[in-house]
Amino acid sequence: MKFLVCIKHVPDTETKVAVHADGKRLDPQAVSKWGASPYDEYALEQALLFRDAAGEGEVVAVCAGPQTCQTTLRTMFATGADRAILVEHDGLESAESLTRAKALAAVVAREQPDMVLLGKYGVGTDEGTTGPMLAELLDWPHVAAISSLDLDGSSFAARRAVEGAVEIHEGSLPAVFTCDKGLNEPRLPSLRGIMQSKKKPIETLAPGDLGLDDPSTTEPKLRWDAFALPPGRPEGRVIEGDPETAAKELVRLLHVEAKVL
Amino acid sequence: MGATILVLAECRDGAFKRSTHEAVGAARRIADDDGGSVVAVALGARATAAAAGLGAYGADRVLCCDDESLDLYQGQAYAATLAAAAERESALLVLVPASALGKDVAARLAARLDAASACDLTEISWSPDGGLKGVRPVYSGKALATVSVPAGVRTVATLRPNVFPAPAADASREATTETLECPLDTSALRVRTVRVELPEEQELDVAEASIVVSGGRGLKEAANFSLVRDLAAALGGAVGASRAVVDEGWIPHKHQVGQTGKVVSPQLYIACGISGAIQHLAGMSSSGTIVAINKDPEASIFKVATYGIVGDLFEVVPALTQAVKDHTSS
Ligand SMILES: Cc1cc2nc3c(=O)[nH]c(=O)nc-3n(C[C@H](O)[C@H](O)[C@H](O)COP(=O)(O)OP(=O)(O)OC[C@H]3O[C@@H](n4cnc5c(N)ncnc54)[C@H](O)[C@@H]3O)c2cc1C
């Protein structure tokens, strides 16, 4: 079986957000470390688990973005991916999700995988739209934010948590899944993998190679006009006294001042 | 004549969810600015039966797809039905609650209609001539992005639950209902939701609750989560957690608040024994009122807290539970 795992290259979650001088985006200078979005690690792990259990198959990691994404793809090699594809374009990383989904759909058409795995959402933009969009573009079955996935031949059963309940979905491959925490325990890159990853080639494609429009000449439908830090919270108040007194005073304040009780 | 704004009405057990009332209310406010109309779409066997009630929240008409096979969420069919409704109504703006179902169907719909996708908005304004302007939290709330879509470009926008006010029901208003067909053969779907499992005990979801009480590593061990549960129960709130305790296995991941958990904005958030790591703050710092209980006066959680109690949570939390009970009974 062939698995395509989509990896988004994002700022580390420790990043202290700062605004770029143009006032419209994150200041890249503030980002000390980039890497795969945390949910993408569950996607990769699931593909590796299926491949290793079957004793055959191919796991292909794909990333759409600038050349700097290569470091993230190397980590995927080190963790166990067999191949890596970079759809290289500076504009693809910050392009709107439908543009990214179209690029990934073109890679799917070329690679013909049995399964496409993505993260539940890319941390940063926090949208989670790329997976469902990709499924619609391909007209493939899709289950979002899965916490378990069982295969039986080309049939699958997946679970996903929704507000206060779990949905069980059944369907047939080929299919698209976005992965949630709880699906598996992602492995770390191995030392041997790290050594080998340096030698493995990253297949680089330009949008044009996939028949895509140049992302820098297409007008985005959704524009980012401003990017700002949230308004600071007003100075808080420390409530003094022994536990009983402080608890009573807090309840009083929640009632009369904050008006939430 | 004003524009038509389409809203997905999400039905659970024959009743519409509060986030649907919020979305209908937001659509109403937008429509009222230029004499437009609000058209909701409801799917499932009991759609028509429930639909007229949406009038009370601001819907003018409800398009109902009374199909039993759509009682559970079937993504492809839902997206195709909504797309058909958007075409039929020539709607340029579709509003969807940013619930688990709504987020999925909205993305599919945007792809199907080749529309702009604006996610998880906390502010929205729209007009046929001005297009959309919205605000959405990004980097899990560490920043706010102002986004726009030019006039004339079809837009699918999801609205973050608990942010837009749910209008008071006006029983004198009724919506008219019309039938809507799902354009797909729902017996031929290649994936379907076959069932929904409810937990043995129905718990309030942190993402939907207006009060959340969260526990962190300061609780020392899993059994002590009962302190947090008791306080949440006394307040009628949901139980949240830091990632540290989810990773320890003290509580399932669905309770995790933060950058890799749920982003919540309840009216009241109480953090017990949580240090306030950047990834945790990202998930809760837009809450209305924040209470922090921590023995370390230097803990970062106090930087975002409205009220703080520096002390031992094993003493403070039970005292608070008691004080809440006393308050409720008085
Ligand atoms: C990629 C990534 C994603 C992450 N995502 C999330 C996320 O989504 N959500 C999240 O929460 N974290 C997340 N984290 C983890 C985060 O960095 C912190 O490790 C975590 O939030 C700490 O949890 P905590 O506050 O419960 O524990 P600690 O940091 O250990 O804090 C425990 C606190 O309890 C207090 N305490 C101890 N005993 C008592 C007592 N008796 N009474 C009162 N107070 C007491 C201590 O003073 C301390 O402040 C993420 C980390 C990474 C790297």
Ligand SMILES: Nc1ncnc2c1ncn2[C@@H]1O[C@H](COP(=O)(O)O)[C@@H](O)[C@H]1O
């Ligand atoms: N530029 C990209 N390259 C590869 N995969 C991506 C890209 N953007 C998004 N994805 C995938 O889509 C998921 C959801 O991203 P998003 O819709 O941006 O929140 C990510 O977790 C990735 O798996």
